[in-house]
Amino acid sequence: MRRTGRTRRAGRAGRKRSARTTLTLVAAAAALLTPHLAQAAPQDVSPRGGGTLVHTDAGWLRGESTAEGRQFLGIPYAQQPVGNLRWKEPRPAKPWQGVRGATSFGNRCVQSASWDPGYENPSHTEDCLDLNVYAPKDVHAPKGQHKPRPVLLWLHGGGLTAGAGEDIVPDTFARRTGTVVVTVNYRLGAMGFLAGKGLDDEASARASGDYVSGNYGMLDQQAALRWVRANIGSFGGDRQRVTIAGESAGGRSVCTQLASPTAKGLYRAGIVQSGAYGDCAARQRDEALAQGTAFAKKAGCPDPATALACLRKKPAEAILAAQGGFDWAPVAGGDFLPVQPEEAYENGTASRVPVLNGANSDEGTLFAYGQFDGQGKPLTEEQYPGALTQTYGAELGAKVLKRYPVSRHASPTHAYAAAQGDQMFACSALRMDRSLADRGPVYAYEFADRTSPPFASIRDAGETFDFGATHVNEVQYLFKHFGLASPLDAEQRALARQMVQYWGSFIHGGAPRADGQPTAPDQRSQPGRVLSLRTASAGGNAVSGAVAREHRCDLWDREGSRPADVG
Incomplete structure (x- = not known):
């Protein structure tokens, strides 16, 4: 039996406090090498997405074959958010010349060290907006009869402050299910969720460049979904059959994207694994703005008039050192998330797609x-x-x-x-x-x-x-x-x-x-x-x-x- 409106509101008011808990489960490691550029002539291209050389809207990629299928690692899906692009919405990746090697994971986004394997050291790398694609080998269907495979886009956990797409290797899953799997890096912590000056006048703030939305990690995820829509056919995937999935903070990301109007049409289903904690509640704008001001002061940028410019000059190490003790959750009240996810589910504005949801x-x-x-x-x-x-x-x-x-x-x-x-x-x-x-x-x-x-x-x-x-x-x-x-x-x-x-x-x-x-x-x-x-x-x-x-x-x-x- 569904709860009454009064019961829902009373329960929601109490539960919103639980959204302040950010579940930090994983942290950082030394950055891995980025893929190198090879000036080779394109060869062994499969028109059905079955080869290790594929073409994307930014250029050619060469992956590799494994015992489980094919994999393409460290693919940039957006311009790297460095310099003046720090705390800016993600932009399409710039084209490259020749063939880009896609056999090594890209950098992990800025995060602290943790107990997870390979995360013994912090990461201070901001050039991290990469994704990885795992696809079964070509099934050698007769010409003209190849059917694109459904796609799973996986969002990693880590409390929105840690983790990377490489935390899972889904090659066996891709082979057994006949799917193409994409794993994604997205900005974390203060780099991904700082809210600040301009929240009260979004349009003029965007125009002046002073808008800091608090949702850059979530917008990165949407940029990855748009990359999939534009390019996954080259890997044998079906752009019309994309399922977004994640565990813990990745699951919370999914339930947030379900409520985001700017994500509609980018996926056909969602999987939420242990991600509904706190009813997926986001920070309200005034709360996020106050936290952003406190963070800027802690980071050594106390003047609101110059805080954003000051923070952009700080090294990643300083941003990471100052972000402890703050809640880096998404922010409700703007274009990305007009209302709380729970409200979007109940008022009918959330995406009407199939969902698999659960916990342990x-x-x-x-x-x-x-x-x-x-x-x-x-x-x-x-x-x-x-x-x-x-x-x-x-x-x-x-x-x-x-x-x-x-x-x-x-x-x-x-x-x-x-x-x-x-x-x-x-x-x-x-x-x-x-x-x-x-x-x-x-x-x-x-x-x-x-x-x-x-x-x-x-x-x-x-x-x-x-x-x-x-x-x-x-x-x-x-x-x-x-x-x-x-x-x-x-x-x-x-x-x-x-x-x-x-x-x-x-x-x-x-x-x-x-x-x-x-x-x-x-x-x-x-x-x-x-x-x-x-x-x-x-x-x-x-x-x-x-x-x-x-x-x-x-x-x-x-x-x-x-x-x-x-x-």
């Missing part, structure tokens, strides 16, 4: 571990009530304590994690399902393999801490996460193959299906029912109507949410 059953364990056990300070039973009060306030904290008693969980940390995961991910995903169900097909899933190996960054910690089906864990069932093979057992490999089929069938334009498995439920006809993804020994994949009850969503939908302090 134990999302909160990653964040609770990072806050407590990972710091060498496991939460004790005596500390637990106080931690809930600090997070939720006295009144709501008391209700959470009653609904999440330590006695029902493996430890106080796990009890806290259950509350956080339900609040931030599980229940917000179900609310998004309800909001979108009037716009078109919405298919709901929950990744529930509690035996799943922790993803690479926390794998060692998983030997002593039970993460269950935590945040990010499902990514390794679909792609090579960080390019690495994951230690899946036989049952988990079977589940991974089924998940690839589910995702692939959706990208091809149908309901999510897998051989011999239940179809993901459409919320228009089966509201509240969710496809639970589990290994065979845990009961196998099944459609469940109990997910909302299991995650105490009656509490969170009524009370709203407050942000967790998850470092």
Whole structure:
């Protein structure tokens, strides 16, 4: 049953506070070499997008063949946002001469170091607006009978402050599903989401060059979608069948793009993986402007009249050093996002496209571990009530304590994690399902393999801490996460193959299906029912109507949410 208008407004007012939490999951590494230019004559060109030499609107590219298919790495999809183009809307890439090598990843956008493999060092490189294309080998269809393949455009996670398109290698996924997959870099942190002078008079500010929208990372994503529309046919892809997808901040990007009028027509479907946290809420313009002013002062540019020019002269290292402690979420109230995503879903202005949306059953364990056990300070039973009060306030904290008693969980940390995961991910995903169900097909899933190996960054910690089906864990069932093979057992490999089929069938334009498995439920006809993804020994994949009850969503939908302090 849909919520009443009053209940929605009350819940939304409480939940908006949760949007202030930016989930920083990955950070930076040393920049990789950019592709070099080779002055070679074009050869081995396939007119059906089956070769390693392809032509784009900016020039020729030479990729490479692999055991899985073809890949083209480090392709610039826009002019690099350096110098005077810092905090400017992305512009089409400039043409090049000859054949550009596309066999190495481009630079990662400006970000700090983190615990993820390959991200041990910060990145200070701004020339990072590149994408990567993975395509199956030519199927050698008779001349004139080649059918372009559907396209998946993947947006990486990292709290909108970290990560890169190279975080997944989807070559096996592309081969198994018969799709072309594109992974994208986009501007992060202050470089991608600074809002400042000119927000109150957008038109004149644009004309004067002083407009700082706070949405450059999101506009980069749209520029990548326009590049796909113009060029993906050269790689064998179908420009009319593009699905945008992402996990965590990448999923949040998808639910934001669904609500953006400037993205309409650039895709035909969306996949949101653990991305509906905070109901996808953006910062309001006045809030973002105030944060921009505070950031400029912290960065050494206190005069509002000259702050933007001053900031453009600062090295990337200085911008990165000053961005900590601020919320770098998208901004609502302008051309890109006139209203909050939740409002766009409910008032009918959001894109009317099919959506696959879900979360993991134990999302909160990653964040609770990072806050407590990972710091060498496991939460004790005596500390637990106080931690809930600090997070939720006295009144709501008391209700959470009653609904999440330590006695029902493996430890106080796990009890806290259950509350956080339900609040931030599980229940917000179900609310998004309800909001979108009037716009078109919405298919709901929950990744529930509690035996799943922790993803690479926390794998060692998983030997002593039970993460269950935590945040990010499902990514390794679909792609090579960080390019690495994951230690899946036989049952988990079977589940991974089924998940690839589910995702692939959706990208091809149908309901999510897998051989011999239940179809993901459409919320228009089966509201509240969710496809639970589990290994065979845990009961196998099944459609469940109990997910909302299991995650105490009656509490969170009524009370709203407050942000967790998850470092």
